Amino acid sequence: DTEVTQTPKHLVMGMTNKKSLKCEQHMGHRAMYWYKQKAKKPPELMFVYSYEKLSINESVPSRFSPECPNSSLLNLHLHALQPEDSALYLCASSRDSSGGANEQFFGPGTRLTVL
């Protein structure tokens, strides 16, 4: 299985809602990533988990809360988001985060709209 899956595909939420994005991989990868991508822009790194521990937080606002329950799963909990948080949220995984040569495998993304 060489796939990264993400659910849901689309999500519409109000600014007071709480929701979660889910990501799963079964490639035995030990690094997992969350990216935010605005239209026609490159992905922006948000968080990196290495061996289920948070290793990088790119100064992301606390209304985004990542969680890595086990080596195959990655969640992103959302609370009190702003309309400017509307974007495509991409999950990725790689063999590990320390080897520079390891390519990342991306999921299809969750299209988030905040009203």
Place this chain on the structure above:
Amino acid sequence: AQSVAQPEDQVNVAEGNPLTVKCTYSVSGNPYLFWYVQYPNRGLQFLLKYITGDNLVKGSYGFEAEFNKSQTSFHLKKPSALVSDSALYFCAVRDSGNTPLVFGKGTRLSVIA
């Protein structure tokens, strides 16, 4: 600090013609270079990477890229473009340490029938 430049926002090419999407990079150490493609409303798909060794790297779907250390470039090429190659292409770099992957701004490739 690492950086990547994709100097062209848009590249147009006729179907059957060769295509080139340009990328230059800057890293302090040895670079690891990647190309990804993104189709509309999809995630990024890995095409190819350069780690070390042969300067010409072959990847998926007939794409290849040439690493040029003196020009700090890693241009993506394909001998004969297909309409289905039309997509957004990202070049990315990281150095040999534990640093995040840095993406270029992307180049939109349009192959015209």
